[in-house]
Amino acid sequence: MKLSGSSKSSPNKKQPVGLHVWRDTPAAGGWNMAADEALARRSEETNRVLMRLYGWHPHTVSLGSFQRCVDFSETPEVSHWPVVRRPSGGGAIIHGTDLTYGLAVPGSHDWSRGTEKLYAAVHGALVEELSVRHLRARMVEATSRETEQSFYCFNRRAFGDLVIEDASGTSPHGNHKILGSSQRRLSGVVLQHGSLLLHRNPHIQGEGSHIGLGDVLQAGSGSVNDVVDGWLQRLADRLNGDLITETGPSYEKENDEIARRTERYESVAWLHRR
Amino acid sequence: MEKSRRYAKSHEWARLEDDGSVTVGISAYAVEALTDLVFMQLPDVGATVTAGESFGEIESVKAVSDLYAPISGKVVAANTELPSQLETLGSDPYGSGWVIRIQPDSVEQLEALMNQEAYDELIGG
Numbered sequence: 590m591k592l593s594g595s596s597k598s599s600p601n602k603k604q605p606v607g608l609h610v611w612r613d614t615p616a617a618g619g620w621n622m623a624a625d626e627a628l629a630r631r632s633e634e635t636n637r638v639l640m641r642l643y644g645w646h647p648h649t650v651s652l653g654s655f656q657r658c659v660d661f662s663e664t665p666e667v668s669h670w671p672v673v674r675r676p677s678g679g680g681a682i683i684h685g686t687d688l689t690y691g692l693a694v695p696g697s698h699d700w701s702r703g704t705e706k707l708y709a710a711v712h713g714a715l716v717e718e719l720s721v722r723h724l725r726a727r728m729v730e731a732t733s734r735e736t737e738q739s740f741y742c743f744n745r746r747a748f749g750d751l752v753i754e755d756a757s758g759t760s761p762h763g764n765h766k767i768l769g770s771s772q773r774r775l776s777g778v779v780l781q782h783g784s785l786l787l788h789r790n791p792h793i794q795g796e797g798s799h800i801g802l803g804d805v806l807q808a809g810s811g812s813v814n815d816v817v818d819g820w821l822q823r824l825a826d827r828l829n830g831d832l833i834t835e836t837g838p839s840y841e842k843e844n845d846e847i848a849r850r851t852e853r854y855e856s857v858a859w860l861h862r863r
Numbered sequence: 864m865e866k867s868r869r870y871a872k873s874h875e876w877a878r879l880e881d882d883g884s885v886t887v888g889i890s891a892y893a894v895e896a897l898t899d900l901v902f903m904q905l906p907d908v909g910a911t912v913t914a915g916e917s918f919g920e921i922e923s924v925k926a927v928s929d930l931y932a933p934i935s936g937k938v939v940a941a942n943t944e945l946p947s948q949l950e951t952l953g954s955d956p957y958g959s960g961w962v963i964r965i966q967p968d969s970v971e972q973l974e975a976l977m978n979q980e981a982y983d984e985l986i987g988g
Contacts, residue, residue: 590928704897776929
């Protein structure tokens with residue numbers, strides 16, 4: 590397995606600096622997964638840290654790479670929703686009122702070595718940004734065995750998850766998880782997926798219902814967009830370079846390749862692999 | 864051919880057995896680095912594997928990684944008990960934590976892999 594994300598082509602490459610970011614328009618699940626995979630391949634080819642931020646249309650449930658499909662079909666509140674299986678691991682996410690990111694880090698960068706560095710960098714940058722906005726956020730220090738098998742990602746508590754203090758006393762965990770991520774370690778590049786909950790989804794009740802960042806930001810602390818902008822700038826700072834906001838869609842040059850990859854992600858065989 | 868373990872850069876180990884098959888597993892270093900393993904997918908017996916290409920996947924709490932075949936050949940056995948006993952990978956990675964056995968296209972492929980000394984150097988041991 591690729592612990593470092595390194596490949597034969599990467600040992601002599603210089604560690605990249607700066608962060609290139611695209612803000613893509615909402616797309617369907619299969620397309621989003623395919624576009625992230627294409628982003629990862631481009632990251633390896635260009636030796637750059639690349640990130641795309643996106644939404645989902647239609648609203649969709651994504652399953653972790655090895656979650657059982659039957660667990661989805663037996664969850665009544667979402668079993669009628671569109672569904673896609675991610676290449677990355679973790680639990681199910683209800684997409685619609687979240688901001689999803691795909692971050693690709695080439696094997697030449699130190700962040701690709703081991704799973705924990707990348708979590709610490711990405712989630713740590715958001716903890717910093719939230720702290721200056723008077724939100725008590727932290728990263729979970731150890732994985733909770735009790736929550737490991739929960740169907741929903743946001744009901745799990747694993748190392749690196751970003752949680753905020755439960756001021757309302759409504760969470761059985763004593764905190765609210767608002768950012769969860771998972772990685773797919775490919776040859777020459779690491780793709781990290783993550784979901785930042787922005788607001789509680791009004792269409793979901795019960796175990797799948799979670800508060801988002803916008804629900805807990807206090808007056809005078811800025812908007813959700815302000816937080817995201819600050820987070821990205823801190824991430825670029827940690828990469829010792831500029832935040833480069835790209836215009837147009839991230840996948841402009843790879844439409845044909847993404848269409849081919851989309852077919853796989855939309856296939857019954859992929860969805861029912863487990 | 865020496866029957867000690869050989870290693871791929873991707874941290875899989877390979878050992879030639881008396882019957883000419885090659886046992887493949889994951890190094891103790893890699894198992895420790897992955898931490899908190901939750902799922903493993905193995906190939907079917909009879910499947911063909913190619914050196915350097917994925918033959919299975921392993922999921923930890925925070926990452927999914929491919930397992931890469933250290934040599935080419937046909938899978939003649941898979942440790943089907945392993946996915947339900949992933950702790951074995953950590954407790955006995957070179958024994959009962961074996962992953963698959965391959966009938967190699969040629970045993971000379973093992974020469975291209977690292978010996979223990981070279982692997983120790985790779986992982987900084």
